[in-house]
Amino acid sequence: xxxxxxxxxxxxxxxTPILKGIDLAVNAGEVLGIIxxxxxxxxxxxxxxxxxxxxxxxxxxxIRFEGTDLMTLxxxxxxxxxGGRIGMVFQEPMxxxxxxxxxxxxxAETARLHGGLSHKAxxxxxxxxxxxxxxxxxxxxxxxxxxxxxGGQRQRVVIAxxxxxxxxxxxxxxxxxxxxxxxxxxxxxxxxxxVREDGMGMLFISHDLGVVAGLADRVxxxxxxxxxxxxxxxxxxxxxQHPYSQALLSASSHQPQRHPTPPPDAEPVLAIEGAVRTYxxxxxxxxxxxRHFTAVKGVxxxxxxxxxxxxxxxxxxxxxxxxxxxxxxxPLEGGRISIAGKPLSKKGADFxxxxxxxxxxxxxxxxxxxxxxxxxxxxEPFHLLGSAAPEGPERTRRIGKALSEVGLTPADAEKYIHxxxGGQRQRxxxxxxxxxxxxxxxxxxxxxxxxxSIRAQIxxxxxxxxxxxxxxxLFISHDLxxxxxxxxxxxxxxxxxIVEEGETERVFTAPNHPYTRELLAATxxxxxxxxxxxxxx
Amino acid sequence: MPxxxxxxxxxxxxxxxxxxxxxxxxxxxxPGDPARFMLGINAQPDTLAALRAQMGLDAPALTRYVTWxxxxxxxxxxISYTYKVPVAELVLDRIWISLPLALFALGLSTLIxxxxxxxxxxxxxxxxxxTVMGLTQLxxxxxxxxxxxxxxxxxxVTLRWFSAGGFPGWDDPLLAIRALTLPAxxxxxxxASILSRVMRSAMLDTLSEDYVRTARAKGLSRGxxxxxxxxxxxxxxxxxxxxxxxxxxxAGAIIIENVFFLPGLGRxxxxxxxxxxxxxxxxxxxxxxxxxxxxxxxxxxxxxxxxPRLRRTxx
Numbered sequence: 001x002x003x004x005x006x007x008x009x010x011x012x013x014x015x016t017p018i019l020k021g022i023d024l025a026v027n028a029g030e031v032l033g034i035i036x037x038x039x040x041x042x043x044x045x046x047x048x049x050x051x052x053x054x055x056x057x058x059x060x061x062x063i064r065f066e067g068t069d070l071m072t073l074x075x076x077x078x079x080x081x082x083g084g085r086i087g088m089v090f091q092e093p094m095x096x097x098x099x100x101x102x103x104x105x106x107x108a109e110t111a112r113l114h115g116g117l118s119h120k121a122x123x124x125x126x127x128x129x130x131x132x133x134x135x136x137x138x139x140x141x142x143x144x145x146x147x148x149x150x151g152g153q154r155q156r157v158v159i160a161x162x163x164x165x166x167x168x169x170x171x172x173x174x175x176x177x178x179x180x181x182x183x184x185x186x187x188x189x190x191x192x193x194x195v196r197e198d199g200m201g202m203l204f205i206s207h208d209l210g211v212v213a214g215l216a217d218r219v220x221x222x223x224x225x226x227x228x229x230x231x232x233x234x235x236x237x238x239x240x241q242h243p244y245s246q247a248l249l250s251a252s253s254h255q256p257q258r259h260p261t262p263p264p265d266a267e268p269v270l271a272i273e274g275a276v277r278t279y280x281x282x283x284x285x286x287x288x289x290x291r292h293f294t295a296v297k298g299v300x301x302x303x304x305x306x307x308x309x310x311x312x313x314x315x316x317x318x319x320x321x322x323x324x325x326x327x328x329x330x331p332l333e334g335g336r337i338s339i340a341g342k343p344l345s346k347k348g349a350d351f352x353x354x355x356x357x358x359x360x361x362x363x364x365x366x367x368x369x370x371x372x373x374x375x376x377x378x379x380e381p382f383h384l385l386g387s388a389a390p391e392g393p394e395r396t397r398r399i400g401k402a403l404s405e406v407g408l409t410p411a412d413a414e415k416y417i418h419x420x421x422g423g424q425r426q427r428x429x430x431x432x433x434x435x436x437x438x439x440x441x442x443x444x445x446x447x448x449x450x451x452x453s454i455r456a457q458i459x460x461x462x463x464x465x466x467x468x469x470x471x472x473x474l475f476i477s478h479d480l481x482x483x484x485x486x487x488x489x490x491x492x493x494x495x496x497x498i499v500e501e502g503e504t505e506r507v508f509t510a511p512n513h514p515y516t517r518e519l520l521a522a523t524x525x526x527x528x529x530x531x532x533x534x535x536x537x
Numbered sequence: 538m539p540x541x542x543x544x545x546x547x548x549x550x551x552x553x554x555x556x557x558x559x560x561x562x563x564x565x566x567x568p569g570d571p572a573r574f575m576l577g578i579n580a581q582p583d584t585l586a587a588l589r590a591q592m593g594l595d596a597p598a599l600t601r602y603v604t605w606x607x608x609x610x611x612x613x614x615x616i617s618y619t620y621k622v623p624v625a626e627l628v629l630d631r632i633w634i635s636l637p638l639a640l641f642a643l644g645l646s647t648l649i650x651x652x653x654x655x656x657x658x659x660x661x662x663x664x665x666x667x668t669v670m671g672l673t674q675l676x677x678x679x680x681x682x683x684x685x686x687x688x689x690x691x692x693x694v695t696l697r698w699f700s701a702g703g704f705p706g707w708d709d710p711l712l713a714i715r716a717l718t719l720p721a722x723x724x725x726x727x728x729a730s731i732l733s734r735v736m737r738s739a740m741l742d743t744l745s746e747d748y749v750r751t752a753r754a755k756g757l758s759r760g761x762x763x764x765x766x767x768x769x770x771x772x773x774x775x776x777x778x779x780x781x782x783x784x785x786x787x788a789g790a791i792i793i794e795n796v797f798f799l800p801g802l803g804r805x806x807x808x809x810x811x812x813x814x815x816x817x818x819x820x821x822x823x824x825x826x827x828x829x830x831x832x833x834x835x836x837x838x839x840x841x842x843x844x845p846r847l848r849r850t851x852x
Contacts (some may be wrong), residue, residue: 052753075758083756091753095747096768100844109765110755145845161755 002064003028003201004049004169009061011044011053011225018044018057020225024119024170026201031192033216033233034205035248036221037451038422041225042205046171049203050088051078052209068167085116089161091174093155097146103130103157104142110164119493122243129160133190151315152183156190163194170195171203176211180314180478185522188215196206207451209252210481210524212239216533221245234533237526245451252526254456255485256463259306265305267358269439269472272327274298276334277321297320297496303440308466309474310483310504313493319476322493323444326474327359340439344453351384362445364425368417375399375413405469408463423454430461434469441476447482459486478522484508492516541841541848549834551798554825557609561602564819570594571618574813592618605819614820619812624820634704635794635801638717638724645725646732647779653729654736654775658744659678659763669733676730685723685796692719702798722799724790728782735778739771746770780836784829833839 002025011019017039021122026032036042047053049063051070065068065086070078082088097106107126111117117125122292126142133156146154155175162170171193176184188314195202206212209462212219212234213266220230221242228242240246277296295318303309304494313319324330327347337344339357347371349357358381361367368377378399382389400410406427417425426446442464465471477483483490483504490507492500492515500513511517572588573580589595593604608615614624657669694702699719705712743749744767752762791803802821809817841847 045809050751050754079756079758081756082754088751088754090747092747096751098748098752098770099846103847109757113756147846158751345771486767495596508755 002026003030003066004057004203004401005062005064006045006049007062007064009048009059009063010219011041011048011059012055013054013057016223019048020434021061021225022225024203024227024230028168028201029199030218031195031202031216032202032214033219034222035207035209035212035219036202036205036222036404037207037248037453038105039224040222042222043173044225045222046088046173046203047204047412049171050082050086051075051223052082054072080114082173083110083166083167085167086169087165087167089155089162089170089172089175091177093121093178094157096158097154099146102143102145103149104144105165107157107160110161114165114368125164126160129164132156132158132163132194133157135160147347150183152179152187155179155183155187157191159187159194162519163198163200165202168200169201169203171205171232173205174275174490175204175208177206178473181480181519181522184211184524191215193279208524209452210250210526213239213526213529233470238532241512242352250502250530251434251456253481254452254459254511256456256460258463258486264304266306267341268302268304270303270474271338272299272301272322272326272335273337274300274335275325275332275337277318277325277330278333295496296325299493299496299498300335301498303472303474303489306466306472307471307489308475308487310487310490311474311482311493312478312480312490314519317493318496319493320444323359323442323474323476326442329358331529351386352372353383353434355384356439358436358438358440358441359442359444360426360429360433360446362448364422364429364449367429368425371419372417373413374403374415374417374428376401377415377417378428378435381432381436398435399431400500402435405430405434405465421454423457424448426450426454426458427461430458430465432470437469438471440472440474440491442476444476445478447534448477448479453484467515480508480519481525492519498519542838545834545837549830551789552830553827556830557823558602558828560819560822561605564815565598571756571815575618593777609630609820609823615816617809617814617817619814620817622672624817626823627817628802628821631800631802631805633707633792633805635716635787635800637713638720638799638801639783641714641721642728642781642786642790643779645721646728646782649725649729650732650736651689653733653734655740655763655768656734658740659738659759661741666737673730673733676726677734679726680702681723681727682792682796685720685793686724688719688723689796702822704799714798716799720790720793720799722797723793724786728786732778732782733773736771736775739774740767743767743771757816769843775842776836776839776843780832783832787828 004026006022007022009019010017011021016160020044022041024032024045034045035043044053044230048059049070051073057069061071065081067092070081073081097103104123106125107129108119108122111122111125112119115122115125121260123142127137130140130142131137133515135153135156136424140153146157149157159175165352170191173192175506176187179187188211191202191204196199204212204216216233218231219233219236220227221244222228223244227241230246240249240477260508274296275296275297278292278294281291281293297321311319311322321330325332328344329349331346339349339353345351375396379395382395389395396413403410408424408427417428420428429446447458449456466473473486475483475487487504489502490504492496492507492513494515500507500516501513507516508520511520545746572585572592572594576585576588586595596604605615612625614628616622617624617627621625653669653673657666660666689701692698699715704716707713749762749767752766757765758813788803790801791807794801794803802825806818806821
C-alpha cells in the first residue's frame, strides 16, 4: 500500500474547476516529482493534501495517507498530522519564517506541538534538527533571527521545521526556485539525504524539469488541473507520450535561431572601464567608523552594435548594482561608463544618451502602472525626445508598430495592463524598450519569472528583434541555460568582479575559472540527469 | 540595541531643543505685549516700561531664551502674569486631570479596538466584520463634543449615573474616576474607531503572510497561529497609531474639557492665550511637546522590543 494515495481529487473555487480528477501515489522512501507551469494546479494539490485549501474551495475525492482518508478528518485530527506526520516546505524562504521569533523557537514549536515536550526539551530537538540540516552550533545558534540568515540558510530552517518530528511524508513546493543555482544544488542534496535517512516519502513540486529529473524517482506532469502523464522518471522522459509533455521538454532546452556573431570591429554601444560602486554600511557601533561595501570592484566590459552579451552571477554578486549604474540611476565611485560613445557624467545621463538605452525588468506584474493604458505605457519613453516627440496619428502609428514588432496588435494599445498575461506583459515591456529604437537594451532577469513555454517564445522574439533591428542586449541573469541560448559572449561575475569572460560556447564547454565550473555543475539539466540515471547500476 | 537606543535618545534631545527654539520664536513674533495687556491701553509709558523691566521683557531675546531654557531645566517655569503664581504649580494642578483622562481614554480605546479589529479581521466579511466596520465608520464621523453632549443627556440628566461635569479632586479616587468616565468615553470613541480599523487592516495583512501559512502547515490551529505568530507582527503599525493618539489625547482634549468643565491643561492653554499670559503658553506648550516627543521615543523603544530587525547594529 502506498504511503499517500490521491484518488480522483477535484477542487473548485467559486464554481471554477481548479483540479479535475487527480490520481497520484507516493510510496515511503520515494520521491514523486510534480512538474507543471503556473496555474497547472500543482500547489493546490499540495495544499489539498494538508487540507489547507483557501476557504472558498470545494474539494471531492479521496486523499489516503497511511490508510486514513484525510478528507474525512476534522481540523483537530488534521492538525496532529500537519507538521507531525506530514511536513511541508514552501517556496519563499525569505517570507516563510516569522521575522520576530528566533529560529530556535520556530523549530522548537513543531516539537512542542506534536511531541508534547517541555520548552527545554523542544529546544534540544531544535538543536539536533538544525544540526541535521547542516546549520551547526555555534555559528547557527538557536537565538538567531531569520533576518540574520541568507536565503539558503533560511530554507534550511524551514526544512528543519518540517522534519523535526521525522514525518512520513514531506511536501516540498518549489523549495529551491527562489535560490541561486549553487545553493539550490546544496538544498536538493540535503532533501535527498533526509529522504534516504528517514525513509520519508516526498512530494516534490517544481516547474524546473532539470531539477525534477535529477531528484524524483517518479514524475507526474500536470496541466490545467489534470495529470497529463506520469511514470518512472527515466522511462517517462525518454518516451514522452503526451504532446504537452513533449512541448514542455523541448521548450525547456529551447535554442532560438540566432544570427552570426557581429564583426569584432563593430562600434561599441556600451563601454565600461574599471567601474567601482560602493555602498555605505551602518556603523559598527555608535562611535564606530563609517564602513563601506564595494559591490562592484573595477569591472570593465564592452558591448558592440548587434552583439548579445550575457552577464551571469548569483544574487549579491553585483550584477544588478552594475545594471543600475549603466542605467545612470546611481553614480559610480570610480571608472567610467560610455553609452554609444558618450560618457555618463556624475549627474547621470542626458536625454540623448538615455534614448540609446532601454531596459526590461524581471517582474511583468510590478513594472507597469496599472492605471495607465498600454499606449501611455509604451509611449512613455517619447518624453526623451523633448519637442521632437511624435503626437497624434504619428504617435499612435509608432506605438502600433512597436506592439506589432513584439507580436501584439495595435488595437492592444487601448487596453489596460491587467487584461494581459505575464508573457504578454513582458512583450509590452519589450515594446516599451523598443519604441525609441535604442542601440542597447538591458534585460535584467527579463525571462526569469516566466513559464518555460512562454520563456521560449520570448527568447525567439528577442533573437528575431536582434537580427531585424540590429539592437544589442546586455542579458543579466542567474539562469545559465537561458544565457547560453541567447548570447554571443558571456561574463561571469562573482563578488563584484568579472572572473571569466569569453565566447558563450567556449565558456560553457571549456570553462577556465573554478567558479564557472561550479556554476555549470550546479545548473540542473534534464539530459545530464537522465544520463546519470542510465549510468547507475 | 544600545546603539539603537543611543540614536533614538540623541534624536529625542535634539527634537526637544529644536522645539523649544521654535516655540520661543513663534511667541516672540505673535502680536500682543503682556505688559500692555495687564495695564490696559491707557497705561503711562513709564509705568509700562517699569513693568516690562520687572517682567524681564526688555532683555535681549537670546538672554531671555537662555534664561527660560535654564529655568525649565530646574523646574522653574516662571510666574504667570495673570494668576501671579508659579506656572509649575498651575501645570501640576491640571496635569492630574489631563494625564489620567488621557490614559483612561487610551486604555478604553485599545480595550475596544484590539478585540474589535482582531474579530473583524479573522471573520472577514462576516456579520461581525460588517458590524465593526459600520460602527467604526460612525465613530469616526461623529463629532466627539456632540457625542459627549449625548452622553451627558443620557447618563447624567436622564439616568443620573454620572455628574454632568466638574471635577471633585482626587481626595476620593472613586468619585474622581466617575467624573472622568464620560469624558474618557467621549474621547475614546473616535480613537477606538480609528484604531480598530488600523488593527483590522494590519491583522489582515499579517494573516496573508507566508509565515502564517507555514505556522498552519506546522499543525497550529487558527487561534494559536493568531496569538503566536500574527499578533506581534500586526502590532507594529498599531503601535504607531497608539503613540500618536496618546499625544493627541494629552493636549487635544480641550473641547471635551470645556464640555465637561474640567480644569485640564487644554483649558489652561486656551485661557492663557486669551489673556496673553505668554509665559504660561510658552511653558505648557513646551511641556506638551516634550510629552509628545517622549511618547514617540517610547514607541520607538517598543518597536525595537517587538521587532528584532530594528535591534541590529550591523548587517
